[in-house]
Amino acid sequence: MDIRALRTFVAVAEFGQFQAAADELGMSQQAVSKRIAALERHVGVGLLVRTPRGSRLSLDGQVFLPHAKKVLAAVAQAEQVVRPGKRLLRIDVLNRRICPAQAVYRFYRSHPEMDLDAVTLSAENAAQAARAVLDGTVDASFRALSPDQVPVGISAERLLDAPLELLVGPRHPLADAPWVSPADLAGHRIWIPGIRPGTEWAAFYQALSEAFGLSIDALGPNFGDEALMDALTDSASLATLVGSGDRYLWTQTHDLRRIPLRDPTPVYPHMLLFRSEDQHPVLTALRGYLRTAGPRPTLDVWVPGWVDR
Template sequence: MDVETLRTFVVVAETGQFQAAADELWISQQAVSKRIATLERNLEVTLLVRTTRGSRPTLDGQVFLPHAKNVLTALDHAEQAVRPGSRPLRVDVLHRRIAPAQAVYRFYRSCPEMDLDVVTLSEENADQAAQAVLGGSVDASFRALPASQVPAGVSAERLLDVPLELLVGPGHPMADAAWVRSADLAGHRIWIPGIRPGSEWDAFYRALSGALGLNIDALGPHFGDEALMDALADTDSLATLVGSGDRYLWPGNHDLRRIPLREPTPVYPHVLLSRSGDQHPRLAALRDHLLTTRPRTPDDTWTPDWMAH
């Protein structure tokens, strides 16, 4: 069934005049008559009858009219949903506690009229997230993706470098340090539960362990961030790593300490992935916000040499 034919029937039924419908639709009265005849022939019913005062729907026309309106309304909504700039900017932030989510939130706070849809493709690795961007299920994703694995059609720009910090309980030997040399962590157990084999996090921390000689493990079940904070508070031998822009909360009596790492400062580089060319109009505003608000990173940073730039 032709949409314009359906629209023509609705306009004739509402105006009560073939000529009025022709004027509104910017077509000839003959074209209106042909469209109505075609629709009635396809439905095998008479929808309109002409009178001395114009045209009015038949009983079948009255039954058909609300359904025709609903179809046209649904089509209008569908077109509006995909019109450039009309639908929300859809961004994958991997985890809602970490720096990319906080950066997107600050972006939203700077322009609350911006329509955003923040998602977490938590089961996807970096390659799969890039494919989600390429396929259009998300407009952008923050990931640590090797340059060699960025697929054709996807742009990768390093816009959010996050220095890592040591997080320890009050009894840890380094709890009172103003800052810690990364090399001094050798021999200390750094527990980061929940690292999935084959994930970008797994690749990053393997590279970090090898480069700086750190003892990083993900042994044991991961009962969530709150359980990790409890474990840190209850022991003097356990530490973990968090991003300086990550947002973690714990009870005040835990007295956990965030300690900067230096010489070198391990940096997790969040790369903004987006489709090349066909981009959401609001993505440029997000990119500009990240460029103008990102904090200055230390000069002595470390990142894996395979990270996209």
């Protein structure tokens, strides 16, 4: 069905005259007549009755008019939501507890007028997340990957370096240290449940292990963050690594300790993946915000060799 003909029909119904509708639509009376005739042929009934004073709706036209208005309203709404600045920006934040989600939340708190939605994809790795961005499933995704893995059509901007911290229970030998170096962790078991082979975080922790001679594993089932906190509390040897911007909650009885890593500070390099031609104003504002408001680790940092420094 021709949307222009529907719009013309509604205008004639509202003004009661072909010439008045033509003036409103910026077209000739003859063009209005042709559109109405084409619409009536399409639906198979007469919608308007011509009179000496103009036109009026037929019985079929009276039934048809509210439906025509609904169609035009739906078309207008569809056009509105995809206009620049009007469509909701969808951002994959990986996990709602970790640094990217917290950074996007702070951005929203400082720019509440901007419409966005933080989502978590089921993508297994950065390559699948990049494909989701290309396909338009999401507008952007926080991932860590090397420049040669960035597909054509995608830009990857390193906007969020998350310094790592050691998380231990109160009986761990390093529990009272003001800070530790990565080398100090050699010989201690670091348990990070949920590391999946083939993911960029698996590659990150593998590189970290090799660089500092660490024992990092994901052995055993992953029963969630609360079970991990329980295990750390009960153990005198177990530790894990978390980002400094990650948000974890535990009860006071756990008495867990977050200890900064220094000399050097390992950072997880979150890159924002987005379509290269994307000019969504909320995406532009988010990128500008992260450039100035993101955590600024010390100059003495460590990242894997496959990350641009």
